[in-house]
Amino acid sequence: MKNLPVSSSLSSSAPLNSADCSSEFSPFKHLKGEKRQGLLIIADHASADLPPEYGSLGLERDEFSRHIAYDIGIEAVATGLNQALNAPVVMSQFSRLLIDPNRGEEDPTLVMRISDGALIEGNAKIDEAEIERRKALYYRPYHQAITDQIDEFLAGDICPIILSLHSFTDNWRGTLRPWHGGILWDQDPRFVRPLISALQSEDDLLIGDNEPYTGMLKGDCMYRHGTSRGLAHALLEIRQDLITSKTGQDEWVERMAEHLSALLSDEEQMAPCREPQFFGSYADIQTDKN
Numbered sequence: 001m002k003n004l005p006v007s008s009s010l011s012s013s014a015p016l017n018s019a020d021c022s023s024e025f026s027p028f029k030h031l032k033g034e035k036r037q038g039l040l041i042i043a044d045h046a047s048a049d050l051p052p053e054y055g056s057l058g059l060e061r062d063e064f065s066r067h068i069a070y071d072i073g074i075e076a077v078a079t080g081l082n083q084a085l086n087a088p089v090v091m092s093q094f095s096r097l098l099i100d101p102n103r104g105e106e107d108p109t110l111v112m113r114i115s116d117g118a119l120i121e122g123n124a125k126i127d128e129a130e131i132e133r134r135k136a137l138y139y140r141p142y143h144q145a146i147t148d149q150i151d152e153f154l155a156g157d158i159c160p161i162i163l164s165l166h167s168f169t170d171n172w173r174g175t176l177r178p179w180h181g182g183i184l185w186d187q188d189p190r191f192v193r194p195l196i197s198a199l200q201s202e203d204d205l206l207i208g209d210n211e212p213y214t215g216m217l218k219g220d221c222m223y224r225h226g227t228s229r230g231l232a233h234a235l236l237e238i239r240q241d242l243i244t245s246k247t248g249q250d251e252w253v254e255r256m257a258e259h260l261s262a263l264l265s266d267e268e269q270m271a272p273c274r275e276p277q278f279f280g281s282y283a284d285i286q287t288d289k290n
Contacts, residue, residue, distance in 0.1 A: 025051040026093055027138040028145045031079065033088035035153050037264050038274065040160045042146055043078040044102040044221050045071035046091035051138075057097055058121025068115040069095045071167040073243030078165050080253030085260060090145050097123070099134040101142050102166075104219015110139075146225050159274045161191050162226050162233040163260070168212055170241040180242060182208030184215030184235040186223070187279040190272045191232040191263075198259040212237065218283035230276030 029046075048070040050057065056064070063069060075091060082089045092101050096112075097120055103110045111131055113123050153160040170177055181199065185192040199207045215222060215235055226233030236256070243249045264270060 025049075028142045029089075029091045029093050030145060030149070031082040031089040031091070033082055034086045035088065035156055035158055035160070037085070037087065038153070038158050038160050038270075039085065039087045039163060039260065039264060040146075040149055040153065041078055041081055041087050041089045041163050041165060042221065042225075043071070043074050043089065043091040043165045044100075044142075045096050045166060046075040046078060047093045048095045049093060050095050050098055054098060054122060057123060059097070059118060063118055064095065064097075066116070066118075067167075067169050067240065068112075068118055069097050071165075072240045073238070073249055074165050074167050076246070076249040077238065077243060077252055077256070080249060081165075081256060081260075084253055084257035088149055090142070090149055092142050094138045094142075099131070099139045101139055102221045103217075104223070105135060105139070107219055143221075143224065146221075150225060150229065150231070159276060160231060161264075161270075161273050162222070162231055163191075164222055164233070164235040166235060166237045167240045167243060168237045170239050172212070177212050177239065178206055179208040179211055179237075180205045180239055182211045182213070182237040184210055184213055184222075184237060185233075186216045186227055186281050186283065188227065188232060188277070189279075190277070191270075192234045194263055194266075194269055195234050195236075195259070198263060202255075208237075216282040218281065223281055223283065227279070227281050230278040232273035232277075 048064040078089050078091055081087060096102075097115065099111050100107075100109065111123050111126055111134065113120055113126075150160060150162075168177065168182070183192055183196050183199070196207060196209060199205055210216075217223065222233050222235055225231065238252055241248075243252055
């Protein structure tokens with residue numbers, strides 16, 4: 001490989017390490033793995049936890065079992081894939097209700113005041129100083145952990161593929177969602193097309209292409225670490241009711257481990273993923289038009 005980027009153009013300056021937080025709360029978890037296969041797994045919404053000083057942000061505790069707080073089932077799937085594939089994983093350890101690591105730093109939904117009908121009192125009157133504090137203590141260390149992992153791959157002359165894991169609700173405001181899973185993406189098809197094809201080869205699965213959401217979001221995690229660095233990537237969404245139980249989680253770990261192992265061992269199909277290529281983002285095009 002030639003001219004590999006060694007640091008993200010969007011990474012924040014002088015991010016705080018988790019040890020600098022006001023408590024012993026760590027904003028991320030890193031599960032070690034083998035880098036030679038060229039896969040980095042991340043999970044932005046793996047945890048519903050909050051640092052102790054934030055209490056429950058004024059919410060009833062049962063709200064933290066809902067999707068508004070975290071992606072149900074994803075921590076178990078990410079951990080299972082780490083064990084099955086021996087691939088490194090970086091997971092957030094703070095609830096998206098504190099600050100959402102899958103949003104750009106200037107995104108108005110970075111800190112939600114209301115989420116799916118729940119008023120978040122601890123966020124309702126938040127000022128810029130508090131938002132900046134949460135960025136410094138939780139948001140940026142998580143993203144720096146991802147950047148550090150990518151840089152380690154590149155330092156070893158390995159161009160990593162990034163797989164981001166999320167889950168979505170089976171019912172959104174009374175509308176049932178039929179997809180068992182979905183792949184979200186922007187303009188880079190290198191890893192997306194083979195992954196969608198592999199999953200759609202299972203006759204009993206309905207896999208959405210940019211469903212139930214779109215992967216074209218300026219400043220989100222894949223924009224920051226994939227698109228902006230020219231790294232092949234895909235975001236996998238799994239329907240939550242399918243991974244609520246251990247049985248369902250194990251099924252998806254087995255499924256994804258089988259498909260990912262086959263794809264990663266197909267050198268011809270993965271060759272385009274092994275060099276940085278910059279495809280740009282539809283989000284940038286839309287912003288320019290505005």
